[in-house]
Amino acid sequence: MLKLLCLNTATPNLRVKPDSNLAFHSLGRLTGLTRRSPTNSFFRACFCSDSSDESGSVSSSQPVVKGEVKGAESEANGSDSKASSAIMPTCPKPEYYLTVSVLPLPRRPLFAEFYMPIHVKPHLSLMHSKPNFFHGKFRLGNIYTGNKHALRLFSSDNAPSPIVTELISKQQWKSLKTHHKNASPITLLQQLLDSKTDPDLTLRYFKWSEKEFNLSYSVELSCKLLHSLANAKRYPKMRSFLHGFVKNENSISVSSVFHAISVSGDSFCANSIIVDMLVLAYVENMKTHLGFEAFKRAGDYGFKLSVISCNPLLSALMKDGKIGDVEYVYEEMMRRRIEVNVISFNTVINGLCKVGKLNKASDVIQDMKAWGVLPNVITYNTLISGYCKKGRIGKMYKADAILKEMFAIEVRPNEITFNILIDGFCKDENLSAAMKVFEEMQTQGLKPNVVTYNSLINGLCLEGRLDEAVGLQDEMVGLGLKPNVVTYNALINGFCKKGKMKEATDLFNDVVKNGISPTIITYNTMIDAYCKDGRMEDAFALREAMVDRGTFPNVTTYNSLIAGLCREGNITVVRNLINEMLNKALKADVVTYNILVDALCKEGESRKAARLLDEMVKIGLRPNHVTYNTLMDGYCREGNLRAALNVRTQMEKEGRRANVVTYNVLIKGLCKKGKLEDANGLLNEMLEKGLIPNRRTYEIVKEEMVEKGFVPDIEGHLYSISAS
């Protein structure tokens, strides 16, 4: 019934010289040759069957394909194309074989295998994309030394002998090895898969033989094994198998894995389970992009996924900042009717909050109610936190409203809820509101913890209310709460910003005295303070000290030092420092560039600063408001208002809307040019856009307009200006 052609030049266990050319005939066309993992010396070759008859067997009396095999591929030496001669001397052994399994699917499988030298490079003309295939793989090393046949055939009727299964179940590998020295591992594995052998045994053999013969079975065989495990409900074993598969496999595309899964078994349910576990395995192995691709493909194939894989996928995409993909997965989950739970929704809400899509996040809460999933305290905490961090004007009012809603639907706020609100009010420079929430928290019977106090202490420090901050620190100690490094960082920063370096240094020394390890933030805070104090030697000395203690400078450290040197006008040392930073594989970030842009502008070199802006775009950094505002300020100071306004246009083209600082810079620029009417126009424009003028706006208006006898015409807005 089955005739396969031998390699026409084949001799059993053929041994060829590495660089010999060898013609071979097979029943298929090579459809692809791909590299496998760089650590394994494998290639993967795909053949395409030219003809298979109704019975699914391959009928042939003529060789269909004449493949010419020649050349070599080196993985150790990299390049695919020019490797033919270069790699040979480095190969460990002169024997290189190709193993090919022939799998005329979707009928009952019949298998064949034959060996070929590894120096096989299919002619491009043989490449063909039919999905019917022969497939095989190349490997280095003389595996089947005992084999007398270059070609072996066997059919699925063959069952492994009871002796073999017995040996496997007893893990008597040595005996097994002698027993099947004339068979190939693939033959035996195939037999185990086709017979009703316990899948646990097959798995055991699979693992042993891959290790023993240093080979890697094809994806199709792996998938067949997965199917048999799935049918026997061996889920934990499937999980760990797929975990290992995904971990070691670096070159097999998601699409070929899907193809293999779908052709290796016909149980739709098993397919779905395998794919679900595959997605999870990708995510757990930090291959989120592949997990995402598998998620999409599962939709194409109609395989049903579960929260077990989709939630970790959502979470991983979130952590990668791929919010667009998070939204896609979320919408697909709905569309495909994948079960969703509160964790799925919370993850999506968190993602949307992180990018400031607060209205969308609120919509998701409505979605979840519609799906019969009740929001929990985490859902609300996430949303409140989003409003506190990303909300615009009136954000705290909104956050408070969400708290009210929680009470209304009887979701009890916890310590974290209150901590988020307290921190939000502190950041909003509304300490009195923060203190009110602090009291409310205790009224509700919830105990403030270290985080609560840290938020309040930091809020007070940023307002310069240092005595009160220290008072709170005493209070927390009195309650048995131990100040931690974050507490100290906040306090140190508060003293530094007030110019009280002596107190800051004392606190810094207290940190170590109290058995707390300073963090990079502690050091950076002190270093920055030294720089701003003009004590560059102290700053550099502390940098040395931190390295000695095993904490290494990061970009922020360098930014502070660079800014300090720029203030001194010490451009040479700045250059050295930047080089040093790059040598340590630290990348300059937006802040670094902003510091340099500012330095150039202050030297009256705004054009050069503008070139720096182009440079940052080129290296993939996105200029932010500070960048544009700094550059605009530079042009304004040079009296080049036209250039400044062009920067504003450029900024808005890049999706950055003018903020208060932008207006302050431009208003001042116009005033300096005597264009008070235009400045007044901008002032109105700013107010119409709902931007709240700050202290600086007020100063500019006062100094440049009012004191020069020009009364700004900002009717209806007069209050907000004078109140600033």
Add this chain to the structure above:
DNA sequence: CTAGGGTTAG
């Protein structure tokens, strides 16, 4: 397996 605190630039 989802929520909270501290550093640098305009």
